[in-house]
Amino acid sequence: MRQRRGKRRGEGQGPRERRAGGLRRRLGLRDLLAAIGIEEDQELVAAKGAAEAKPKVSRGDRFAQGLAALAQFVGRERRSRVTRPHKEPVEAVEAGPGGEEQVVVSQFALGTWLNNQKARRAKLAAGQLAQLAEHGVEWV
Template identity: 40%
Template sequence: MHEVGAVGRGAARAPGRARRRVTARAEETPAKEAKARKGVSATFERGIAALTQHKAREGRVKAPRAHTETLVVDDQEHAVKLGAFLSNAKSRRAKLTEDKLQQLADLGLERAA
């Protein structure tokens, strides 16, 4: 049998300890969200740059889902999954801002307008 004040697997924890842990996570969240938002914009801009390069070379804005476009930025090569970018832009167009939709429409994506 277990003793009343036993510390172990099933024992209750001090309430202050749990609160500190939750508070610490809550304080980290805005910074992580800001970083995530910044990353999303950078990813979108790389996608637009890859689409612009692809359109200049191929004369069209369609690409297979598995297509990867290589961008050169500051003498460094970046592989952009253009097909996935186009697919995601199509499926998420309701969530895109007017500015992003306009950028896609300016490149010739009819579904973005």
């Protein structure tokens, strides 16, 4: 049986080189479409960029969101032990299309958040630990 010489496509390349190759192919397709008169819809490109952009949330705000979700959970369940996969439904008021306010229900990964707080409890401020203790969360 003859051995193959040379590399197969993608073999011997790291992920960075493979991604760059895919980007070059996409750019080539974009140039080809432009050459035959098909242009990108700028409104669609802007809408896609806006949909992909996530608002930055500070650590303090994220902690406050987690604390609010924990308070809601403890108020309903009367316990502070949360399983890791638990997601707590949280309501938020956001500005909708046309400027009117609308209530949006999102799922807050409370179990994951609480597990992360436990993992980084040495880095939490004393006030944050006290707030968690108010809701019955204490780690030994």
